[in-house]
Amino acid sequence: MTEKKYINFEASRGFPAGERIRYECEICGETLLSMPQNAAACKCRNIIVDADAGRISVKSPEKMKAYEVEAEN
Numbered sequence: 157m158t159e160k161k162y163i164n165f166e167a168s169r170g171f172p173a174g175e176r177i178r179y180e181c182e183i184c185g186e187t188l189l190s191m192p193q194n195a196a197a198c199k200c201r202n203i204i205v206d207a208d209a210g211r212i213s214v215k216s217p218e219k220m221k222a223y224e225v226e227a228e229n
């Protein structure tokens with residue numbers, strides 16, 4: 157089982173991103189990669205990640221969590 161390490165962040169200062177960082181939407185329950193191949197959005201579109209532009213839009217940051225997964229060996 158992969159362990160989730162939740163990351164504390166301030167949405168006003170930007171969102172953490174990285175190969176092992178995931179975003180979790182608390183509204184629809186979907187999990188997104190913080191660095192997807194192209195662009196990604198959760199089902200309810202609370203979180204939209206535009207990897208090409210390096211932009212993350214979140215309608216309700218308080219309904220979003222970020223966590224890091226352990227490196228795969």
Ligand SMILES: [Zn+2]
Nearest residue numbers: 181184198200
């Ligand atoms: Zn959502």
